[in-house]
Amino acid sequence: MPATRAGERDEVIPFSNIRRRTAEHMVRSKATSAHTLVVVEADYEGVDRVRRAAKDRFREEEGFGLTYLPFVARATVDVLRDFPHLNASVGDDELIVHHYVNLGIAVDLDFEGLIVPVIHDADGVRLRSIARAIVELASRARSKKLTADDIAGGTFTITNPGPFGTLITAPIINQPQVAILSTDGVRKKPVAVELPDGSDGIAVHPVGNLAISFDHRAVDGAYASAFLARLRDTIETRDWSQEL
Secondary structure, eight states, X not given: OOOOOOXXXXXXXXXXXXXXXXXXXXXXXXXXXXXXXXXXXXXXXXXXXXXHHHHHHHHHHHSSOOOSHXXXXXXXXXXXXTOGGGSEEEOSSSEEEOSSOOEEEOEEOTTSOEEOOEETTGGGOOHHHHHHHHHHHHHHHHTTOOOTGGGSOOSEEEEOOGGGTOSOOOOOOOTTBSEEEXXXXXXXXXXXXXXXXXXXXXXXXXXXXXXXXXXXXXXXXXXXXXXXXXXXXXXXXXXXXXXX
16 A cells, blocks of 8 residues: 655654654554453442552652552452463464563553553562552653663553543553553442342442453453453452552
8 A cells, every 4th residue: 555645734743763663563463463352340449448548648658649550450460370371472383471470561651652661570569569660660661761671571561541531442462462451441330239138239339441452362262351350350359458
């Protein structure tokens, strides 16, 4: 297909280096992996209860707010232990499973492109330390202070468009990984709850979608769906107060 030519009323904006590299990476990923999307809805009421109780003390101690992302990241790292084929790369007619989690966190660079700094050995890190690492890496990414090691060796990636109120995001896999998780917007909405007497009622809870794009060469839909179901259940049922 011939390249598009600008007309006399069009503005031509040359791609920056980061824009060009992002574009090349995304096109290569779509050409490489058989992208498939699975989505579940998660109830963040348990997470929100802990966030509300801890927010003032946490900000005073750490110097930044406690968002939903560290909770999702912590749960993801744990659940990957039982679904290791999503923490992997495709080799030459083989799946290379990584028995450690180097968790990438996609960071937007002022709408000009993306970079994915990595929390190395995240499977040995608790919630508070994950929250610190996310804030520190994002800050260094935006101030162009990342080192080569900071962006190397990722095994699984999370992208977080949720602060913009997104509903469902189909992210592009960060090669050579086989899956990427999107944390979409969390909104208050009515949900069905079981009352103490066993009957059903309606409550207003913070609810958001979790979406995973996975490489269908590596796993099938049942595996990815089971991973998301376990991730949702972990987010909803864990006693998160023990992490803070």
